Amino acid sequence: MTDPAAAAPLTDEAVEVEVVRSETPFVGRVWNIRRDEVAYNGASIVREYMDHTGAVAVFALDENDRVLLIKQYRHPVRLRDWEIPAGLLDIGGESPLVAAQRELAEEADLVAASWHVLGEFMTSPGGSDETIRIYLARDLRAAEETFAREAEEADIEVRWVPLDEVVDAVLARRVQNPSLVVGALAAHASRARDWATLAPGDAPWPRRSRSIGEDGSGHAR
Incomplete structure (x- = not known):
């Protein structure tokens, strides 16, 4: 018998x-770090997790199907890993799309005329409420203004890499930054479908992380 839900x-x-x-x-x-006591399945359970503001990432692709990558030091893993431009949603009232445009300009000195939602994911749903939206940015040009960078960003290395080579690096486990991994595989699959999976850059984001310190209704605790 077929399960209707299937x-x-x-x-x-x-x-x-x-x-x-x-x-x-x-x-x-x-x-x-938040600690919640939750009533679930007739029991009371306590869970601790990272209370996160959420983030955006930018998969910038040029006319030759090359991806903009940046190499940056990440202290928790002691690596200078290959990534795509990304940043926190930590400016009150700023839309995710505007945040993504800002991050591309600040980290890569680029602006894009074309913006679409490529994918979304939760980084670690068992221990964090962080969600990340990945934008596909195309029709790129140099920004009129360049930004001073400091700390981990001071020695950012930039490289343009063909999309197929990025996917090869992901599958060979040579690069493991999650936004890069998800973005590369999503872009590779979407390109094979003539980009029919893309959503408008201002598409609703119902699963976006709530602001730190708020409950699911948006009210402060």
């Missing part, structure tokens, strides 16, 4: 649960 499109299910108690045992410079 015929429906494959999609994650949003669930509203009762949060009995919530506290913030650690407050950091960029994000916090």
Whole structure:
């Protein structure tokens, strides 16, 4: 007998649960650690997770199907890893698209005339509420203004790499930055479908991370 649910499109299910108690045992410079007591399946469970503001990333592709990559030091993993431009959604009231445009200009001194949503993902749903939206940026040109960079960004290395070579590096496990991995595989698959999977740059983002310190309704705790 066929399961009726099996015929429906494959999609994650949003669930509203009762949060009995919530506290913030650690407050950091960029994000916090939250501890929630939740009523679920007739039991009370406690879960700790990173309370994250969310982020955007930019998969910039030129007319020759080359991807803009940047190499940057990441202290937790002790690597200068290959990435795509990305940044936090930490400016109140700023739209994700505007944030992505800002990050491309600040990290790569580029602007793009064409913007589409390429993909979205949750970085670690068992331990963080962070979501990232990846934009496909095309019709690129140099920005009129360049930006001073400091700390980890001071020695950013920039390289243009053919999309197929980036996918090869992902599949060979030579590069492992999640935004780069997801973006490269999504772009490779979308290109094979004549980019029919893309969404407008200002498409709604219902699963976007809530602001730090807010509950699911957008109210401060």
